[in-house]
Amino acid sequence: MNISRVKKGASRSVNDPTAKGKGPPGESGAISRTEAVQDALRQAIIEQRLQPGAKLPEDAIGDAFGTSRTIAREALGRLAVEGLVELKPNRGAFVANPSLDEGRDVFVVRRGLERIVTECLAGKLKPDEIAVLRDHVAREQKISGHNEVESIRLAGEFHLLLARLTGNQVLVRYVTEVVSRCSLILAMYGRPHSSDCGVSEHGEIVDALIAGNAARAAELMDHHLAAVASRALLQEKAERDIRDVLAPYAARIRGLES
Amino acid sequence: MNISRVKKGASRSVNDPTAKGKGPPGESGAISRTEAVQDALRQAIIEQRLQPGAKLPEDAIGDAFGTSRTIAREALGRLAVEGLVELKPNRGAFVANPSLDEGRDVFVVRRGLERIVTECLAGKLKPDEIAVLRDHVAREQKISGHNEVESIRLAGEFHLLLARLTGNQVLVRYVTEVVSRCSLILAMYGRPHSSDCGVSEHGEIVDALIAGNAARAAELMDHHLAAVASRALLQEKAERDIRDVLAPYAARIRGLES
DNA sequence: GCTTTCAATATCGTATGCACTCGATGCATG
Protein backbone atom coordinates (compact mmCIF):
# COMPACT_ATOMS: atom_id res chain seq x y z
CA MET A 1 0.00 0.00 0.00
CA ASN A 2 2.98 2.18 0.34
CA ILE A 3 3.33 4.25 -2.76
CA SER A 4 6.99 4.36 -3.43
CA ARG A 5 8.97 6.47 -5.76
CA VAL A 6 9.33 4.54 -8.94
CA LYS A 7 11.03 5.78 -12.01
CA LYS A 8 9.08 6.11 -15.18
CA GLY A 9 8.38 2.98 -17.08
CA ALA A 10 8.50 0.67 -14.13
CA SER A 11 4.76 0.24 -14.21
CA ARG A 12 2.31 -0.22 -16.96
CA SER A 13 1.53 3.18 -18.26
CA VAL A 14 -1.76 4.59 -19.30
CA ASN A 15 -0.45 6.00 -22.50
CA ASP A 16 0.11 2.77 -24.30
CA PRO A 17 2.55 3.14 -27.18
CA THR A 18 0.23 1.38 -29.56
CA ALA A 19 -2.49 3.91 -29.04
CA LYS A 20 -0.07 6.77 -29.10
CA GLY A 21 -0.63 8.09 -32.57
CA LYS A 22 -4.34 7.81 -32.80
CA GLY A 23 -5.82 8.76 -29.53
CA PRO A 24 -9.50 9.08 -28.80
CA PRO A 25 -10.92 11.21 -31.58
CA GLY A 26 -14.45 9.92 -31.31
CA GLU A 27 -16.16 11.86 -28.60
CA SER A 28 -18.18 8.94 -27.35
CA GLY A 29 -15.36 6.62 -26.47
CA ALA A 30 -13.11 9.45 -25.47
CA ILE A 31 -11.11 8.02 -22.66
CA SER A 32 -8.49 10.52 -21.75
CA ARG A 33 -5.49 9.66 -19.66
CA THR A 34 -6.92 11.69 -16.85
CA GLU A 35 -10.07 9.63 -16.90
CA ALA A 36 -8.12 6.42 -17.00
CA VAL A 37 -6.15 7.38 -13.93
CA GLN A 38 -9.29 8.64 -12.27
CA ASP A 39 -11.08 5.37 -12.88
CA ALA A 40 -8.13 3.33 -11.71
CA LEU A 41 -7.81 5.32 -8.52
CA ARG A 42 -11.52 5.11 -7.89
CA GLN A 43 -11.40 1.38 -8.29
CA ALA A 44 -8.42 1.12 -5.99
CA ILE A 45 -10.12 3.24 -3.37
CA ILE A 46 -13.40 1.38 -3.50
CA GLU A 47 -11.62 -1.94 -3.27
CA GLN A 48 -9.69 -0.55 -0.34
CA ARG A 49 -6.41 -1.24 -2.01
CA LEU A 50 -5.81 2.32 -0.98
CA GLN A 51 -6.89 2.66 2.58
CA PRO A 52 -8.98 5.56 3.81
CA GLY A 53 -6.77 8.37 4.91
CA ALA A 54 -3.81 7.21 2.85
CA LYS A 55 -1.76 9.95 1.29
CA LEU A 56 -1.86 10.30 -2.47
CA PRO A 57 1.17 12.26 -3.63
CA GLU A 58 0.86 13.60 -7.11
CA ASP A 59 4.20 12.49 -8.39
CA ALA A 60 3.90 9.02 -6.93
CA ILE A 61 0.63 8.57 -8.77
CA GLY A 62 2.09 10.03 -11.90
CA ASP A 63 4.97 7.60 -11.71
CA ALA A 64 2.69 4.70 -10.99
CA PHE A 65 0.68 5.33 -14.12
CA GLY A 66 3.52 6.52 -16.29
CA THR A 67 2.19 10.03 -16.64
CA SER A 68 3.14 13.39 -15.29
CA ARG A 69 1.88 15.07 -12.20
CA THR A 70 -0.48 17.08 -14.33
CA ILE A 71 -2.64 14.07 -15.04
CA ALA A 72 -2.46 12.78 -11.50
CA ARG A 73 -3.38 16.16 -10.16
CA GLU A 74 -6.35 16.47 -12.45
CA ALA A 75 -7.61 13.02 -11.57
CA LEU A 76 -7.26 13.73 -7.87
CA GLY A 77 -9.17 16.96 -8.29
CA ARG A 78 -12.07 15.21 -9.91
CA LEU A 79 -12.11 12.47 -7.35
CA ALA A 80 -12.22 15.14 -4.72
CA VAL A 81 -15.37 16.48 -6.34
CA GLU A 82 -16.76 12.98 -6.23
CA GLY A 83 -16.02 12.80 -2.55
CA LEU A 84 -13.63 9.88 -2.72
CA VAL A 85 -10.57 12.00 -2.13
CA GLU A 86 -9.95 14.76 0.31
CA LEU A 87 -7.82 17.66 -0.85
CA LYS A 88 -5.93 19.61 1.75
CA PRO A 89 -4.50 22.88 0.51
CA ASN A 90 -0.74 22.83 0.21
CA ARG A 91 -0.68 19.43 1.84
CA GLY A 92 -1.89 17.12 -0.79
CA ALA A 93 -4.56 14.56 -1.47
CA PHE A 94 -5.75 11.77 0.79
CA VAL A 95 -8.15 8.94 0.36
CA ALA A 96 -11.45 10.03 1.82
CA ASN A 97 -12.10 8.86 5.32
CA PRO A 98 -15.81 9.48 5.73
CA SER A 99 -17.23 9.48 9.21
CA LEU A 100 -20.34 7.52 10.01
CA ASP A 101 -22.29 10.74 9.93
CA GLU A 102 -21.11 11.48 6.45
CA GLY A 103 -21.92 7.94 5.49
CA ARG A 104 -25.46 8.40 6.69
CA ASP A 105 -25.70 11.63 4.74
CA VAL A 106 -24.64 9.89 1.58
CA PHE A 107 -27.20 7.18 2.10
CA VAL A 108 -29.93 9.71 2.68
CA VAL A 109 -29.18 11.31 -0.64
CA ARG A 110 -28.84 7.97 -2.34
CA ARG A 111 -32.25 6.89 -1.17
CA GLY A 112 -33.73 10.06 -2.55
CA LEU A 113 -32.00 9.69 -5.86
CA GLU A 114 -32.93 6.09 -6.35
CA ARG A 115 -36.49 6.87 -5.50
CA ILE A 116 -36.47 9.17 -8.50
CA VAL A 117 -35.04 6.36 -10.55
CA THR A 118 -37.87 4.01 -9.66
CA GLU A 119 -40.47 6.67 -10.32
CA CYS A 120 -38.96 7.35 -13.72
CA LEU A 121 -38.88 3.70 -14.67
CA ALA A 122 -42.07 2.25 -13.25
CA GLY A 123 -44.22 0.93 -16.04
CA LYS A 124 -41.99 2.34 -18.74
CA LEU A 125 -39.54 -0.47 -19.19
CA LYS A 126 -39.30 -1.88 -22.66
CA PRO A 127 -39.06 -5.62 -23.24
CA ASP A 128 -35.36 -5.64 -24.07
CA GLU A 129 -34.64 -3.55 -21.00
CA ILE A 130 -36.59 -5.94 -18.87
CA ALA A 131 -34.55 -8.77 -20.30
CA VAL A 132 -31.32 -7.04 -19.39
CA LEU A 133 -32.49 -6.46 -15.83
CA ARG A 134 -33.72 -10.00 -15.39
CA ASP A 135 -30.47 -11.31 -16.76
CA HIS A 136 -28.51 -9.18 -14.38
CA VAL A 137 -30.49 -10.31 -11.36
CA ALA A 138 -30.05 -13.88 -12.46
CA ARG A 139 -26.31 -13.45 -12.64
CA GLU A 140 -26.37 -11.93 -9.20
CA GLN A 141 -28.23 -14.90 -7.86
CA LYS A 142 -25.89 -17.34 -9.50
CA ILE A 143 -22.79 -15.83 -8.05
CA SER A 144 -24.32 -15.07 -4.68
CA GLY A 145 -22.33 -16.69 -1.91
CA HIS A 146 -19.53 -17.77 -4.17
CA ASN A 147 -17.60 -14.61 -4.83
CA GLU A 148 -18.00 -11.86 -2.32
CA VAL A 149 -16.13 -9.17 -4.22
CA GLU A 150 -17.84 -9.86 -7.50
CA SER A 151 -21.15 -10.04 -5.73
CA ILE A 152 -20.73 -6.56 -4.35
CA ARG A 153 -19.66 -5.26 -7.71
CA LEU A 154 -22.71 -6.71 -9.39
CA ALA A 155 -24.98 -5.29 -6.73
CA GLY A 156 -23.64 -1.82 -7.35
CA GLU A 157 -23.90 -2.40 -11.06
CA PHE A 158 -27.58 -3.20 -10.70
CA HIS A 159 -28.30 0.22 -9.31
CA LEU A 160 -26.21 1.89 -11.99
CA LEU A 161 -28.04 -0.09 -14.60
CA LEU A 162 -31.37 1.17 -13.37
CA ALA A 163 -30.12 4.72 -13.35
CA ARG A 164 -28.87 4.43 -16.92
CA LEU A 165 -32.21 3.09 -18.07
CA THR A 166 -33.85 6.34 -17.07
CA GLY A 167 -31.85 8.03 -19.81
CA ASN A 168 -31.42 10.94 -17.46
CA GLN A 169 -27.74 11.83 -17.59
CA VAL A 170 -27.84 14.00 -14.53
CA LEU A 171 -29.38 11.21 -12.56
CA VAL A 172 -26.80 8.77 -13.88
CA ARG A 173 -23.95 10.95 -12.75
CA TYR A 174 -25.28 11.49 -9.28
CA VAL A 175 -26.24 7.88 -8.75
CA THR A 176 -22.82 6.78 -9.96
CA GLU A 177 -21.24 9.07 -7.45
CA VAL A 178 -23.27 8.03 -4.46
CA VAL A 179 -22.89 4.38 -5.34
CA SER A 180 -19.13 4.83 -5.36
CA ARG A 181 -19.19 6.59 -2.06
CA CYS A 182 -21.51 4.03 -0.59
CA SER A 183 -19.14 1.31 -1.69
CA LEU A 184 -16.35 2.99 0.17
CA ILE A 185 -18.50 3.51 3.21
CA LEU A 186 -19.70 -0.07 3.24
CA ALA A 187 -16.14 -1.26 2.85
CA MET A 188 -15.17 0.82 5.83
CA TYR A 189 -18.05 0.20 8.14
CA GLY A 190 -19.84 -2.83 6.77
CA ARG A 191 -19.48 -6.20 8.36
CA PRO A 192 -18.01 -8.92 6.14
CA HIS A 193 -21.29 -10.51 5.14
CA SER A 194 -23.41 -7.43 5.29
CA SER A 195 -22.97 -6.11 1.82
CA ASP A 196 -24.88 -8.67 -0.15
CA CYS A 197 -27.41 -6.07 -1.11
CA GLY A 198 -30.07 -8.76 -0.93
CA VAL A 199 -30.47 -10.20 -4.35
CA SER A 200 -34.08 -11.13 -3.80
CA GLU A 201 -34.84 -7.51 -3.11
CA HIS A 202 -33.41 -6.56 -6.46
CA GLY A 203 -35.72 -9.04 -8.10
CA GLU A 204 -38.73 -7.68 -6.29
CA ILE A 205 -37.90 -4.17 -7.33
CA VAL A 206 -37.68 -5.21 -10.95
CA ASP A 207 -41.04 -6.93 -10.62
CA ALA A 208 -42.67 -3.84 -9.20
CA LEU A 209 -41.16 -1.69 -11.92
CA ILE A 210 -42.46 -3.97 -14.61
CA ALA A 211 -45.88 -4.04 -12.98
CA GLY A 212 -45.85 -0.27 -13.21
CA ASN A 213 -46.45 0.06 -9.50
CA ALA A 214 -44.36 3.16 -8.93
CA ALA A 215 -45.29 3.57 -5.30
CA ARG A 216 -44.43 0.00 -4.43
CA ALA A 217 -41.20 0.10 -6.41
CA ALA A 218 -40.15 3.28 -4.65
CA GLU A 219 -41.10 1.75 -1.33
CA LEU A 220 -39.12 -1.41 -2.02
CA MET A 221 -36.11 0.53 -3.16
CA ASP A 222 -36.24 2.73 -0.13
CA HIS A 223 -36.49 -0.21 2.22
CA HIS A 224 -33.77 -1.99 0.33
CA LEU A 225 -31.35 0.87 0.68
CA ALA A 226 -32.36 1.52 4.23
CA ALA A 227 -31.59 -2.10 4.97
CA VAL A 228 -28.20 -1.93 3.31
CA ALA A 229 -27.41 1.24 5.17
CA SER A 230 -28.54 0.02 8.53
CA ARG A 231 -26.63 -3.21 8.17
CA ALA A 232 -23.52 -1.15 8.02
CA LEU A 233 -24.30 2.04 9.82
CA LEU A 234 -26.14 0.65 12.81
CA GLN A 235 -23.29 1.35 15.13
CA GLU A 236 -24.31 4.59 16.71
CA LYS A 237 -21.41 6.87 17.02
CA ALA A 238 -20.27 6.29 20.55
CA GLU A 239 -17.01 7.69 19.35
CA ARG A 240 -17.29 10.97 21.15
CA ASP A 241 -14.05 10.42 22.94
CA ILE A 242 -11.08 11.73 21.04
CA ARG A 243 -9.04 8.67 21.86
CA ASP A 244 -11.60 6.41 20.24
CA VAL A 245 -11.66 8.53 17.15
CA LEU A 246 -7.92 8.55 16.95
CA ALA A 247 -7.37 4.90 17.70
CA PRO A 248 -7.65 3.63 14.12
CA TYR A 249 -5.39 6.40 12.91
CA ALA A 250 -2.79 5.56 15.47
CA ALA A 251 -3.05 1.88 14.62
CA ARG A 252 -2.46 2.59 10.98
CA ILE A 253 0.50 4.75 11.74
CA ARG A 254 2.02 2.06 13.90
CA GLY A 255 1.41 -0.37 11.12
CA LEU A 256 3.39 1.79 8.77
CA GLU A 257 6.28 2.12 11.11
CA SER A 258 6.75 -1.52 11.77
CA MET B 1 5.21 38.16 -18.16
CA ASN B 2 3.23 40.88 -16.54
CA ILE B 3 1.56 38.79 -13.93
CA SER B 4 3.70 37.45 -11.19
CA ARG B 5 3.76 36.86 -7.51
CA VAL B 6 0.29 38.16 -7.00
CA LYS B 7 -0.14 36.20 -3.87
CA LYS B 8 -3.18 38.27 -3.03
CA GLY B 9 -6.24 36.64 -4.50
CA ALA B 10 -7.39 35.41 -1.13
CA SER B 11 -10.98 35.82 -2.11
CA ARG B 12 -13.11 33.88 0.28
CA SER B 13 -15.34 31.40 -1.41
CA VAL B 14 -19.08 31.10 -1.37
CA ASN B 15 -18.67 28.37 1.16
CA ASP B 16 -19.82 29.83 4.38
CA PRO B 17 -18.99 28.47 7.77
CA THR B 18 -22.35 26.83 8.19
CA ALA B 19 -20.46 23.61 7.88
CA LYS B 20 -20.58 22.22 11.31
CA GLY B 21 -17.54 20.82 12.93
CA LYS B 22 -18.60 17.33 12.27
CA GLY B 23 -16.38 15.29 10.13
CA PRO B 24 -12.84 14.14 10.31
CA PRO B 25 -9.80 16.12 11.35
CA GLY B 26 -9.30 18.92 8.95
CA GLU B 27 -12.26 20.31 7.20
CA SER B 28 -11.38 20.84 3.57
CA GLY B 29 -11.35 24.54 3.02
CA ALA B 30 -9.55 24.44 -0.26
CA ILE B 31 -9.55 27.97 -1.56
CA SER B 32 -7.48 28.60 -4.58
CA ARG B 33 -7.26 30.72 -7.64
CA THR B 34 -8.88 27.90 -9.50
CA GLU B 35 -11.96 28.21 -7.36
CA ALA B 36 -12.03 31.94 -7.76
CA VAL B 37 -11.99 31.62 -11.51
CA GLN B 38 -14.51 28.82 -11.35
CA ASP B 39 -16.91 30.91 -9.29
CA ALA B 40 -16.48 33.91 -11.54
CA LEU B 41 -17.16 31.88 -14.64
CA ARG B 42 -20.15 30.22 -13.06
CA GLN B 43 -21.59 33.60 -12.19
CA ALA B 44 -20.96 34.89 -15.69
CA ILE B 45 -22.62 31.88 -17.22
CA ILE B 46 -25.67 31.98 -14.99
CA GLU B 47 -26.11 35.67 -15.62
CA GLN B 48 -25.77 34.95 -19.31
CA ARG B 49 -22.90 37.33 -19.67
CA LEU B 50 -21.44 34.36 -21.43
CA GLN B 51 -24.03 33.04 -23.79
CA PRO B 52 -24.80 29.36 -24.11
CA GLY B 53 -22.59 27.78 -26.71
CA ALA B 54 -19.95 30.47 -26.47
CA LYS B 55 -16.41 29.26 -26.81
CA LEU B 56 -14.20 29.44 -23.78
CA PRO B 57 -10.56 29.31 -24.85
CA GLU B 58 -8.22 28.48 -22.04
CA ASP B 59 -5.68 31.19 -22.64
CA ALA B 60 -8.32 33.85 -23.14
CA ILE B 61 -9.72 33.00 -19.74
CA GLY B 62 -6.31 32.84 -18.20
CA ASP B 63 -5.57 36.21 -19.70
CA ALA B 64 -8.81 37.68 -18.44
CA PHE B 65 -8.12 36.62 -14.88
CA GLY B 66 -4.40 37.20 -14.95
CA THR B 67 -3.50 33.58 -14.47
CA SER B 68 -2.06 30.90 -16.66
CA ARG B 69 -3.92 28.37 -18.71
CA THR B 70 -3.40 25.86 -15.97
CA ILE B 71 -5.89 27.58 -13.72
CA ALA B 72 -8.36 28.29 -16.47
CA ARG B 73 -8.23 24.70 -17.60
CA GLU B 74 -8.80 23.37 -14.13
CA ALA B 75 -11.74 25.69 -13.58
CA LEU B 76 -13.29 24.70 -16.88
CA GLY B 77 -12.88 21.05 -16.03
CA ARG B 78 -14.75 21.45 -12.79
CA LEU B 79 -17.49 23.48 -14.39
CA ALA B 80 -17.83 20.71 -16.92
CA VAL B 81 -18.45 18.30 -14.07
CA GLU B 82 -21.09 20.68 -12.80
CA GLY B 83 -22.72 20.67 -16.20
CA LEU B 84 -22.35 24.36 -16.89
CA VAL B 85 -19.60 23.86 -19.42
CA GLU B 86 -19.27 21.39 -22.22
CA LEU B 87 -15.83 20.01 -22.93
CA LYS B 88 -15.10 18.78 -26.39
CA PRO B 89 -11.89 16.79 -26.66
CA ASN B 90 -9.20 18.62 -28.55
CA ARG B 91 -11.69 21.30 -29.42
CA GLY B 92 -12.04 23.23 -26.25
CA ALA B 93 -14.65 24.33 -23.77
CA PHE B 94 -18.02 25.88 -24.47
CA VAL B 95 -20.74 27.31 -22.31
CA ALA B 96 -23.30 24.60 -21.85
CA ASN B 97 -26.22 24.75 -24.17
CA PRO B 98 -28.70 22.41 -22.55
CA SER B 99 -31.59 21.20 -24.61
CA LEU B 100 -35.09 21.32 -23.24
CA ASP B 101 -34.88 17.62 -22.60
CA GLU B 102 -31.76 18.05 -20.56
CA GLY B 103 -33.46 20.87 -18.76
CA ARG B 104 -36.32 18.62 -17.85
CA ASP B 105 -33.88 15.99 -16.63
CA VAL B 106 -32.25 18.51 -14.34
CA PHE B 107 -35.58 19.56 -12.95
CA VAL B 108 -36.57 15.97 -12.33
CA VAL B 109 -33.47 15.45 -10.25
CA ARG B 110 -33.89 18.76 -8.53
CA ARG B 111 -37.40 17.89 -7.45
CA GLY B 112 -36.16 14.65 -5.99
CA LEU B 113 -33.32 16.30 -4.17
CA GLU B 114 -35.41 19.05 -2.71
CA ARG B 115 -37.95 16.56 -1.56
CA ILE B 116 -35.20 15.03 0.53
CA VAL B 117 -34.44 18.46 1.86
CA THR B 118 -37.98 18.99 3.05
CA GLU B 119 -38.13 15.54 4.60
CA CYS B 120 -34.91 16.22 6.45
CA LEU B 121 -36.09 19.55 7.77
CA ALA B 122 -39.75 19.03 8.56
CA GLY B 123 -40.34 19.58 12.25
CA LYS B 124 -36.67 19.86 13.02
CA LEU B 125 -36.10 23.53 12.50
CA LYS B 126 -34.71 25.42 15.45
CA PRO B 127 -36.04 28.85 16.38
CA ASP B 128 -33.06 30.75 15.03
CA GLU B 129 -33.22 28.83 11.79
CA ILE B 130 -36.90 29.62 11.46
CA ALA B 131 -36.08 33.26 11.97
CA VAL B 132 -33.52 33.18 9.18
CA LEU B 133 -35.98 31.56 6.82
CA ARG B 134 -38.78 33.95 7.68
CA ASP B 135 -36.44 36.86 7.22
CA HIS B 136 -35.37 35.59 3.85
CA VAL B 137 -38.92 35.13 2.64
CA ALA B 138 -39.76 38.61 3.87
CA ARG B 139 -36.88 40.05 1.91
CA GLU B 140 -38.05 38.18 -1.16
CA GLN B 141 -41.50 39.64 -0.78
CA LYS B 142 -40.19 43.13 -0.30
CA ILE B 143 -38.12 43.10 -3.46
CA SER B 144 -40.62 41.18 -5.51
CA GLY B 145 -41.57 43.08 -8.62
CA HIS B 146 -38.94 45.73 -8.11
CA ASN B 147 -35.73 44.04 -9.11
CA GLU B 148 -36.03 41.09 -11.40
CA VAL B 149 -32.40 39.97 -11.26
CA GLU B 150 -32.13 40.23 -7.52
CA SER B 151 -35.44 38.51 -7.16
CA ILE B 152 -34.23 35.51 -9.06
CA ARG B 153 -31.04 35.43 -7.07
CA LEU B 154 -32.91 35.46 -3.79
CA ALA B 155 -35.24 32.75 -4.98
CA GLY B 156 -32.30 30.48 -5.73
CA GLU B 157 -30.73 31.44 -2.45
CA PHE B 158 -33.83 30.30 -0.61
CA HIS B 159 -33.43 26.79 -1.88
CA LEU B 160 -29.74 26.77 -1.08
CA LEU B 161 -30.52 28.02 2.38
CA LEU B 162 -32.87 25.13 3.00
CA ALA B 163 -30.31 22.66 1.74
CA ARG B 164 -27.65 24.07 4.04
CA LEU B 165 -29.94 23.81 7.00
CA THR B 166 -30.05 20.06 6.59
CA GLY B 167 -26.38 19.97 7.51
CA ASN B 168 -25.98 17.30 4.86
CA GLN B 169 -22.96 18.32 2.83
CA VAL B 170 -23.65 15.91 0.03
CA LEU B 171 -27.12 17.28 -0.33
CA VAL B 172 -25.81 20.83 -0.26
CA ARG B 173 -23.41 20.13 -3.08
CA TYR B 174 -25.96 18.49 -5.31
CA VAL B 175 -28.65 21.07 -4.67
CA THR B 176 -26.15 23.83 -5.36
CA GLU B 177 -25.35 22.22 -8.65
CA VAL B 178 -28.88 21.69 -9.83
CA VAL B 179 -29.87 25.17 -8.76
CA SER B 180 -27.04 26.55 -10.87
CA ARG B 181 -28.06 24.50 -13.83
CA CYS B 182 -31.70 25.42 -13.36
CA SER B 183 -30.73 29.07 -13.33
CA LEU B 184 -29.05 28.65 -16.67
CA ILE B 185 -31.97 26.72 -18.04
CA LEU B 186 -34.49 29.24 -16.86
CA ALA B 187 -32.39 32.02 -18.30
CA MET B 188 -32.38 30.22 -21.62
CA TYR B 189 -35.93 29.06 -21.85
CA GLY B 190 -37.84 31.05 -19.28
CA ARG B 191 -40.06 33.92 -20.28
CA PRO B 192 -39.20 37.32 -18.82
CA HIS B 193 -41.70 37.21 -16.00
CA SER B 194 -41.75 33.50 -15.46
CA SER B 195 -38.94 33.14 -12.99
CA ASP B 196 -40.46 34.72 -9.94
CA CYS B 197 -40.40 31.42 -8.17
CA GLY B 198 -43.60 32.42 -6.44
CA VAL B 199 -42.69 33.99 -3.16
CA SER B 200 -45.91 32.97 -1.50
CA GLU B 201 -45.05 29.36 -2.23
CA HIS B 202 -41.78 29.75 -0.38
CA GLY B 203 -43.67 31.04 2.60
CA GLU B 204 -46.07 28.12 2.55
CA ILE B 205 -43.22 25.66 2.41
CA VAL B 206 -41.62 27.23 5.43
CA ASP B 207 -44.92 27.06 7.27
CA ALA B 208 -45.31 23.38 6.51
CA LEU B 209 -41.75 22.67 7.59
CA ILE B 210 -42.28 24.43 10.88
CA ALA B 211 -45.53 22.59 11.40
CA GLY B 212 -43.62 19.39 11.00
CA ASN B 213 -45.88 18.24 8.23
CA ALA B 214 -43.27 16.46 6.12
CA ALA B 215 -45.70 15.12 3.57
CA ARG B 216 -47.29 18.46 2.95
CA ALA B 217 -43.95 20.23 2.79
CA ALA B 218 -42.66 17.74 0.27
CA GLU B 219 -45.86 18.10 -1.70
CA LEU B 220 -45.63 21.86 -1.71
CA MET B 221 -42.01 21.81 -2.73
CA ASP B 222 -42.70 19.39 -5.51
CA HIS B 223 -45.57 21.46 -6.84
CA HIS B 224 -43.54 24.58 -6.48
CA LEU B 225 -40.68 23.24 -8.56
CA ALA B 226 -43.01 21.62 -11.04
CA ALA B 227 -44.63 25.01 -11.50
CA VAL B 228 -41.31 26.75 -11.99
CA ALA B 229 -40.25 24.11 -14.46
CA SER B 230 -43.44 24.09 -16.44
CA ARG B 231 -43.53 27.86 -16.64
CA ALA B 232 -40.28 27.66 -18.55
CA LEU B 233 -40.13 24.28 -20.16
CA LEU B 234 -43.54 24.09 -21.72
CA GLN B 235 -42.33 25.26 -25.07
CA GLU B 236 -41.43 22.33 -27.23
CA LYS B 237 -38.79 24.02 -29.27
CA ALA B 238 -36.40 21.13 -29.33
CA GLU B 239 -33.52 23.04 -30.78
CA ARG B 240 -31.16 20.18 -30.45
CA ASP B 241 -30.34 20.04 -34.10
CA ILE B 242 -27.89 22.61 -35.23
CA ARG B 243 -29.94 23.32 -38.32
CA ASP B 244 -32.84 24.44 -36.17
CA VAL B 245 -30.59 26.70 -34.21
CA LEU B 246 -29.19 28.26 -37.34
CA ALA B 247 -32.47 28.54 -39.19
CA PRO B 248 -33.28 32.10 -38.11
CA TYR B 249 -29.78 33.24 -38.97
CA ALA B 250 -29.98 31.63 -42.35
CA ALA B 251 -33.30 33.33 -42.95
CA ARG B 252 -31.77 36.69 -42.17
CA ILE B 253 -28.93 36.10 -44.57
CA ARG B 254 -31.25 35.04 -47.33
CA GLY B 255 -33.28 38.16 -46.69
CA LEU B 256 -30.21 40.30 -47.18
CA GLU B 257 -29.18 38.59 -50.33
CA SER B 258 -32.48 38.78 -52.11
C1' DG C 1 -15.93 27.32 -61.26
C1' DC C 2 -15.90 23.73 -57.95
C1' DT C 3 -13.71 20.20 -55.37
C1' DT C 4 -9.53 18.37 -53.25
C1' DT C 5 -5.18 18.62 -50.96
C1' DC C 6 -1.95 20.72 -48.22
C1' DA C 7 0.19 24.16 -45.39
C1' DA C 8 -0.55 27.53 -41.71
C1' DT C 9 -2.55 28.67 -37.46
C1' DA C 10 -4.90 28.47 -33.32
C1' DT C 11 -5.64 25.71 -29.38
C1' DC C 12 -5.56 21.84 -26.81
C1' DG C 13 -3.05 18.03 -24.07
C1' DT C 14 0.87 16.97 -21.38
C1' DA C 15 5.28 17.51 -19.24
C1' DT C 16 8.40 19.95 -16.50
C1' DG C 17 10.63 23.65 -13.77
C1' DC C 18 10.62 26.87 -10.06
C1' DA C 19 8.87 29.18 -6.05
C1' DC C 20 6.32 28.88 -2.07
C1' DT C 21 3.97 26.57 1.88
C1' DC C 22 3.77 23.84 5.67
C1' DG C 23 5.16 20.01 8.54
C1' DA C 24 9.21 17.86 10.63
C1' DT C 25 13.48 17.94 12.92
C1' DG C 26 16.74 19.65 16.01
C1' DC C 27 18.51 23.12 19.04
C1' DA C 28 18.06 26.70 22.42
C1' DT C 29 15.67 28.16 26.47
C1' DG C 30 12.70 28.49 30.71
Place this chain on the structure above:
DNA sequence: CATGCATCGAGTGCATACGATATTGAAAGC
Protein backbone atom coordinates in the same frame (compact mmCIF):
# COMPACT_ATOMS: atom_id res chain seq x y z
C1' DC D 1 11.80 17.78 30.80
C1' DA D 2 8.60 20.43 28.31
C1' DT D 3 8.06 24.40 25.27
C1' DG D 4 9.21 27.76 21.66
C1' DC D 5 11.83 28.87 17.56
C1' DA D 6 14.94 28.44 13.31
C1' DT D 7 16.18 25.48 9.65
C1' DC D 8 15.29 21.96 6.26
C1' DG D 9 12.94 19.29 3.06
C1' DA D 10 9.02 17.13 0.87
C1' DG D 11 5.43 18.30 -2.00
C1' DT D 12 2.07 21.30 -3.67
C1' DG D 13 0.60 25.58 -6.70
C1' DC D 14 1.36 27.71 -10.63
C1' DA D 15 3.54 29.10 -14.97
C1' DT D 16 5.52 27.91 -19.01
C1' DA D 17 7.35 24.95 -22.87
C1' DC D 18 6.56 21.70 -26.33
C1' DG D 19 4.27 18.34 -29.14
C1' DA D 20 -0.30 16.91 -30.94
C1' DT D 21 -4.60 17.93 -33.23
C1' DA D 22 -8.42 20.21 -35.50
C1' DT D 23 -9.77 24.03 -38.32
C1' DT D 24 -9.01 27.39 -41.77
C1' DG D 25 -7.33 29.46 -45.98
C1' DA D 26 -5.01 28.91 -50.17
C1' DA D 27 -3.22 26.67 -54.03
C1' DA D 28 -3.59 22.93 -57.28
C1' DG D 29 -6.26 19.72 -59.98
C1' DC D 30 -10.54 18.26 -62.45
